[in-house]
Amino acid sequence: DIVMTQSPDSLAVSLGERATINCKSSQSVLYSSNNKNQLAWYKQKPGQPPKLLIYWASTRESGVPDRFSGSGSGTDFTLTISSLQAEDVAVYYCQQYYNTPLTFGQGTKVEIK
């Protein structure tokens, strides 16, 4: 199994400031046939299912605000919220879909400072 490790486990950021979440995979998730990283990011609020934010490591899902951006390649990835809003308080997960079993990071809780 590919192990996904996120850091930090939680962070508190002031409104309007930048939030950065890291995700590291135990092996590369770069798919050579299309040169795309098989890595997604999700946002989950309490009592709700996760919501897809980003796929292929850096492609925003339709309707996702552009303050959310993803970067990285191979085994190291980052989700950045450029200007934190109150509605961004949530737990964020990375996930690899390079192979099965699909695996998720342990989650990063983002709060307002």
Added chain:
Amino acid sequence: QVQLQESGPGLVKPSQTLSLTCTVSGGSISSGSYYWSWIRQPAGKGLEWIGRVHTSGSTNYNPSLKSRVTISEDTSKNQFSLKLSSVTAADTAVYYCARYCGGCGVDVWGKGTTVTVSS
């Protein structure tokens, strides 16, 4: 737009079989190239992928659960289902059905259903 809805018993006794159904609306389970998936989340914990059935009918399961899991589809009802046998308290979780589009992550999720394993 495609929507998913889980249904099934909220309480299952230990050693019995957990059975859930996901009804797909707003689109056909047979069209496109999607993987219809089950994912679970114990209270206060992270997400665990259980397995999936492809539009073609092929299946993949998490090796940690493979001996106990069956995922199948019923195209006539536009549904897919999960069966998890020999359950224990460790199987208590919110169970989500979801659509995985292959190259673009899990883009549609059901609201989730809570299943408690208890006598």
